[in-house]
Amino acid sequence: MKNYLVILLTLTTLIASGQTTRKYSNEFMNIGVDAAALGMSNAVVSQTADVNSGYWNPAGLVHLEGKQLALMHSSYFANIANYNYIGFGMPLDNKSALGISLIRFGVDDILDTTQLIDDQGNINYDRISTFSTADYGLTFSYARKLPLDGLNYGINAKIIRRIIGDFASSWGFGLDAGIQFEGNNNWKFGFMARDITTTFNAWSIDEAKFEQISGAIDGENQELPETTEITIPKLEIGMSKKWTFHYDYTLVAAANLNMRFAQNNDIISTSFASINPALGFEFGYTDLVFLRAGVGNFQNEIQIDDSEQLTFQPNFGVGFKYKGIEIDYAFTDIGDQSAALYSNVFSLNIDFSFFR
Template sequence: MKKNLFLLFLLIGLTVYSQTTRKYSNEFMNIGVDAAAFGMANAVTASTADVNSGYWNPAGLVALEDNQLSLMHASYFANIANYDYGAFAMPLDDRSVVALSLIRFGVDDILNTTQLIDDQGNIDYNRISLFSTADYGVTFSYARALPLDGLNVGVNAKVIRRIIGDFASSWGFGFDAGLQFNTGDWKFGLMARDITTTFNAWSIDEEEFSTIQGAVEGQNQELPETTEITIPKLQLGVSRKFVFHYDFSLLAEVDFNFRFAQTNDIFSTSFTSMTPAAGLQFGYIDLVFVRAGVGNFQNIQQLDGSDSVGFQPNIGVGFKYKGIQVDYALTDIGDQSAALYSNVFSLKLDWSVFR
């Protein structure tokens, strides 16, 4: 029974790719990066201004004055799945910056029991093997300050690599574009993800796939389609920073996240769906930070058929000293949304600390 349940789960995971254009595709690229951003419920499209801007809005990279390095780790599903991120950004001159980032979301050491029983019907535990399923996203970013004071632009080129053991793998390519406009204490941001749609081409090992089909009786014997297209998404943000008595600051931002499909977002039509997010960051002398945010508002159908609104509250703290910044976030406090909670840790280094 356990073997069949596992194989059925894996088979469903493979056949998910049979739809060529889907509402949800390459979702690991939408989880987010940087514990500071998680603490603000990912409402950072307008205010992002460091190495992590390569993910949130590449236009924000223009704010860098020196090289920066960022690292992050989070675990999901009771530490079964690991989510890791690393990024490096480098100014080319006083008006342009380049960055490179890598995301990995994976589950390792999964038991492959498809060959557990031999041709004579005997159970042989030596026939059990291990495999991993992992998603990789590599992003190349370029940002430049435009002649209009306060207006910056950035673009991303993404390479997606997805692997499901020896059963299937894919390559994908896509582009993002972002804008930021800063005027006084106000900042405005626009981020368009997968603007040309992101195309994934799957390669399926028919021989390996047939071992699943033979182990799970009554399942579809046809191979999944081998193409997958990720539709564009749009994020709009506005933020303002308030300073009190020189030592205390408050950064507030509101974002609006759009998908061009009908989803479970709190506002949804046949053309587009939208969910808001809001975040706050309280800072003391640019040394200690306390953060809170709420987002991911979704319409959730209960077991009795009624609908309710789920949301994701997050909190976080951070510490910054001489170019070294350590951040922590706890996401989905109280399990108020369908998303799973997680502890997120990140580290950011300014290259000046090595000089």
């Protein structure tokens, strides 16, 4: 029964009821990539300027001086779920650049006990099999400099593939758009609009498989869910400034405002939109060693006694860069500072321009 419920809840949670707009859909695309960015609580929309810009703000790809490759791995929920990312970017000319990236977020080796008991009530453990549930996001990015000095734009085209064993699968498509502007005195500003086309997912469900688990709870989930979900747009506005001390020391301070057009538990929430701030800091020495910290994901959580408690997510990180190779580490979680388990995130960036 426990495994029946796991599969049943997965199906009914991920598949929308009717062609409705959902507060949370394709959330795996919002977790974030690059340990350097995660260490700053994702407050990088304004200053991202490497291959990972394809995820954070494609406008930042125009700063690439050569081909770059990025890799990242992290585990969540006590290593139950694994998140892997690979990205590649390169300049096309002195005014434009392109990138491509792939994200996989999945849980593997889930027990499928739907065939454990046959029609006569006999139990046969040999009939137990395993399956995976995995989400894939493939992103194509393009960026270009605008005639106004310091102003750049970028766009993303995303293909979403979601698979729940052989029970259900979906295809989706969406677009993102971003802008960056670099002002005087190292001030930078960024704007990122995610899912501006209200990214959709069209699900295909195996009806025979669904019938096997639909009766797990009497009177509940007896009908096949509808098969289309739509992801609402999200906006991210950021600003940052960099200071240099005694030639060798640098400090970057950055802030983001993350806006979702739905009411939820964010620290600022209305019927029209919810806003969640994030702050990040990076201290660097000779562009070789970096220390990072950030705080974000501020939530007003309802307690058992109906009171509200403000929670937040602190992040920490370190980085090392040498001759085109950068290794970063972040210590973070996927929720707030008290409820979720912390994760160790590692990423690797390689700038091939240093090897020419």
